[in-house]
Each structure stands twice: as C-alpha cells, then as structure tokens.
Amino acid sequence: MTTPHPLPIQGTPWPELERELADAAKNDVAWRRGRAPMFIHYAGDDVLDVAKQAYEMYFSENGLGLRAFGSLQKFESEVVAMGLDLLHGGDGTRGAMTTGGTESIMLAVKAARDHAREQRGIDPGSARIVLPYSAHPAFDKAAHFLGLTTVRIPLRADFTADPVAMAAAITPDTVLMVGSAPAYPHGVMDPIGEIAGAASAHGIWMHVDACVGGYIAPFAQKLGLPVAPFDFAVPGVTSISADLHKYGYAAKGASTLFFRDAEHFRHMGYAFDRWPRGQYYTHTLVGTRAGGAIAAAWAVMRYLGEAGYLRITERILATRRALEAGLAPLGLHALGRPELSILAYGSPAHDIAALSRGLMTRGWLVGNVTAPPGIHMMLNLTHEPVVGEYVRDVAAALADAPAAGAEPVIARY
Ligand SMILES: Cc1ncc(COP(=O)(O)O)c(C=O)c1O
Structure with a gap:
C-alpha cells in the first residue's frame, strides 16, 4: 500500500519548498561529478543557463497552439531547418520537433505503417519491422502500441547490424527496416548504406535512429573523422530521428523527426473531427507541448553554432x-x-x-x-x-x- 499523503490543507512558502527540493536530491547520483554514465548531456554551465533562461521565457506557452504562438512556430521551423541542413536534407525534406527519441520513433513507425497501408495495401495487423538486435526498445514499444510485429536480427561479430541477414528476413509484409547511428548498447554505427539499399530494393521504408548520433556525428565528420554517411546523403534513407535533448544539449523534452519528402511526412500527423469542437490536428503523438523545450532547443543551437x-x-x-x-x-x-x-x-x-x-x-x-x-x-x-x-x-x-x-x-x- 502506498503511504497516505493527502494534499496539504494550507500551502507551503517557496523558501521551505526550495529547501525540500534541494534536500530531496541528496541521494541522487552525483552527475555533476561525472558519476552518471547515462541520462545527462552536459555541455557546460553557460549552455545550461541559455537553455534554462529560454525555457523560462516560454514556460507557459504551448506548442500545441502554433496558430496562437507564432514564436514557437518560428523556433520549431528554424530548429528543423538547422537539423535538416546538418543531416544533408535537400529540397523537399521535411521534419518536426517531438518531445524525445521515443516519440520520434513511435511516429516514424506510425508513418511507415500508414504509408505501407496506403501505398502497398499492407494490413497493419500483419505488418513487420526488421531491425538489428541492438536497436532501441522504443521500436518494440511502438510496435506494441501500434499493433505491428518486430523481427530482431542477430548482429555481426563487431556488434554492427548484419545487412545481409536483415535483407534475408524481408517478407511481403515488411513495412520498415531500421539502422542505428549509433546503436545505444555498443555505440557502434550500423551499415546504413547497405540496410537502406536492401530496403529501397524492396520499396520498404528505412528509418535511421540517430537519436544519439544526429547532433554529434555530423560534427565528428566535420572534424575529419571517417564516420560513414548515415543521413539523407544515403539513398534509400526515408526518415531520421535525432534527439536535441541528447547531443543537441537542449532542455529535456526535445527531439526531431525528419522525412525524405512531404509525401512521407504527411503520415506523421493525425487529424480528427468527429466531436463537437471541429477539426483537431497534431503532427505529434502528444497534444500539449512545453513551449519552453522548443524555445530552449532553438536558443542552444543558436548559442553554440x-x-x-x-x-x-x-x-x-x-x-x-x-x-x-x-x-x-x-x-x-x-x-x-x-x-x-x-x-x-x-x-x-x-x-x-x-x-x-x-x-x-x-x-x-x-x-x-x-x-x-x-x-x-x-x-x-x-x-x-x-x-x-x-x-x-x-x-x-x-x-x-x-x-x-x-x-x-x-x-x-
Ligand atoms: C539510439 C536511441 N534511440 C532512442 C532512444 C530513446 O530516446 P528517449 O529516451 O529520448 O525517448 C535512445 C535513448 O537513449 C537511444 O539511445
């Protein structure tokens, strides 16, 4: 049984709450001393300050209401444009911000499912995703929520995805193939070109999970490291997820999802009008979105350059x-x-x-x-x-x- 903890009858003054908030963290992992090997993407106190101040300025604004908040619409479209530029998005590429890697992946799976239903007549109930053993569980979570099946393929000896085995696992019901840039467990880059080649040969959607690498791999490449192409420069890549709250160093609650063209992007959204409040449309899974997370991502990208x-x-x-x-x-x-x-x-x-x-x-x-x-x-x-x-x-x-x-x-x- 949970300990009873009713809402206090009287409110508590902020100084006392501030003390309690600070006190509650005393047994948390000492991430500032480098003790957290995950969860944190710290890039300096100056970057944190920019993110916090931008977040606070747009604390109350809601990314659901882009009609009301032209500011957030501008920030989101500029963040997307900067992200697409980094990932070799050419004319016609599209994208949007989401609240995190899991939401980006969920929406990529949903878009691939709906695209395959429309273009190839594939029943979502029999649709399959072929992905490497190392791919993030968000794909299985998405498949679970959306009624698809995943087929995880063993890795090669160097822990990268095996494109030959993945190609061999393609069936007429395969609606999506996945590669990671890099995969979380071993931090290695999958052979995106080969997976995308196999996918496009069968007319299958190929998603690159660059949630970790999307905002660090392009800079590693610019520093001259031999990181193989993994983005829209690779023919056959249909969509890419890239998290701003990881190596974009933005406030938590910020990711991007990009599409090769408007036709694929179209399947990200959801529209509904059979209720007494008229047309409802979102391009995200969530409804209300923290304006602060959108503003902070924009501000950090502009601050760092x-x-x-x-x-x-x-x-x-x-x-x-x-x-x-x-x-x-x-x-x-x-x-x-x-x-x-x-x-x-x-x-x-x-x-x-x-x-x-x-x-x-x-x-x-x-x-x-x-x-x-x-x-x-x-x-x-x-x-x-x-x-x-x-x-x-x-x-x-x-x-x-x-x-x-x-x-x-x-x-x-
Ligand atoms: C490769 C990869 N994809 C997706 C995710 C999910 O991201 P989030 O925790 O922001 O939902 C992660 C998280 O670590 C990841 O490493």
Whole structure:
C-alpha cells in the first residue's frame, strides 16, 4: 500500500519548498561529478543557463497552439531547418520537433505503417519491422502500441547490424527496416548504406535512429573523422530521428523527426473531427507541448553554432579516447569500434559483474551491456575531468576479489 499523503490543507512558502527540493536530491547520483554514465548531456554551465533562461521565457506557452504562438512556430521551423541542413536534407525534406527519441520513433513507425497501408495495401495487423538486435526498445514499444510485429536480427561479430541477414528476413509484409547511428548498447554505427539499399530494393521504408548520433556525428565528420554517411546523403534513407535533448544539449523534452519528402511526412500527423469542437490536428503523438523545450532547443543551437558544437564534440571524443587508453592496460577493451560518444567495454578475462559492483561501491552509477557482458558509458563533459579517477577505481575494483555468490548487477532504467 502506498503511504497516505493527502494534499496539504494550507500551502507551503517557496523558501521551505526550495529547501525540500534541494534536500530531496541528496541521494541522487552525483552527475555533476561525472558519476552518471547515462541520462545527462552536459555541455557546460553557460549552455545550461541559455537553455534554462529560454525555457523560462516560454514556460507557459504551448506548442500545441502554433496558430496562437507564432514564436514557437518560428523556433520549431528554424530548429528543423538547422537539423535538416546538418543531416544533408535537400529540397523537399521535411521534419518536426517531438518531445524525445521515443516519440520520434513511435511516429516514424506510425508513418511507415500508414504509408505501407496506403501505398502497398499492407494490413497493419500483419505488418513487420526488421531491425538489428541492438536497436532501441522504443521500436518494440511502438510496435506494441501500434499493433505491428518486430523481427530482431542477430548482429555481426563487431556488434554492427548484419545487412545481409536483415535483407534475408524481408517478407511481403515488411513495412520498415531500421539502422542505428549509433546503436545505444555498443555505440557502434550500423551499415546504413547497405540496410537502406536492401530496403529501397524492396520499396520498404528505412528509418535511421540517430537519436544519439544526429547532433554529434555530423560534427565528428566535420572534424575529419571517417564516420560513414548515415543521413539523407544515403539513398534509400526515408526518415531520421535525432534527439536535441541528447547531443543537441537542449532542455529535456526535445527531439526531431525528419522525412525524405512531404509525401512521407504527411503520415506523421493525425487529424480528427468527429466531436463537437471541429477539426483537431497534431503532427505529434502528444497534444500539449512545453513551449519552453522548443524555445530552449532553438536558443542552444543558436548559442553554440557550428563552432560550439565542434568544440564540445572534440572534447567528448577526446574523453572517450582517454578512457579507452586508460582501460586498455587493465585488459579492458571497447566492444566493437566506437566512433562517437558511447563507450562499451569489457573483457572475457574479467568478471564484469564483480567490476560493476566494485564501481558501484565506489560511488559510480554503472550501466551494463549484457551481450557480451560489459560496462556502458554515454559520455559528456562531466566525464572529462574524472577519467583518471574512474580508471583508478576500475583498477581498484578489479583488484578486489569478487564477493562469493553475490548477485550480478543489472542496470535498470
Ligand atoms: C539510439 C536511441 N534511440 C532512442 C532512444 C530513446 O530516446 P528517449 O529516451 O529520448 O525517448 C535512445 C535513448 O537513449 C537511444 O539511445
């Protein structure tokens, strides 16, 4: 039973609430000290301040009402235009903001389903999505909500998607194929060109999940890294999800979903008029949208500009390389070939569950990879100053004998 906690009869003054709010966080993960390997995308206090101030200025405005709030319409269309420019969107490409990666993916699945029903006569009840084993669970969540079936295909030895096996899994009911740029578990880029090639040969919608990479991979490419093309530059890519609240460094509640053309974009929205209030239309899954999240994304993109994103990208990539270099002498190596900001590492020679426990007891929140056993980190600037400390704690944790019979650590989120 939940503890009874009625709404207080009398209100509480703000100073007391402020104290309580601060106090409530005392046992939260110390993310500012780099202890959170996920959930946070910190790019400096100056960036946070811009996001907070822009958010506050549009705190009450509602992204559902773009007719009422021309300001938000302008911000959203400029954010979309900047995102499309980064992802090689040419004439005719379209897009919109959503509240996060899961919503972007949900709407991409919905659009692919409705497009296949209209163009190919595929019954949604038998429609299938072919995706790599490493794709984000948001696709299965979307399939569950929308009545589709997913078919997850095993990865290659380097943990990238296997385009040949994916092509072999295509059936007449396949409405969507997926590749990640990069996939969350190992941080590796899938072979987008080959997956898109197989999809377009069969007239199938291909979605690139660039929720993690959408706003960092373009800058890695501009820095001269050999990140393979993954966006609209690749023929056959139909839609792309890219999260602003990850490596766009925007306030949480901001992602983008892009489409190759207006015909595909059309299937993102939903219209209804069989109620007494006339026509209702949204291009998003949610109705009301935080105006603050839209304004903050616009402000952060304008504040940083290409130069700012390049500087942050360079520092995050250097942090990942420093971690890899520090862990290698301990016999711990990257799983696959990480190219961006995610490092998953492990070794068959080490008890990863024991290492995870050792890190947790030293105050580090640990995210685990299960296939193969490994430790997962999605890096940001909070990790930059703690690489040495982290590596020393890994060494100390490895030196500890594993506690006999202890339960393996499974990260949940
Ligand atoms: C590759 C990928 N896609 C989608 C998502 C879902 O994003 P969100 O948590 O914003 O809904 C994530 C989240 O980490 C991700 O890593």
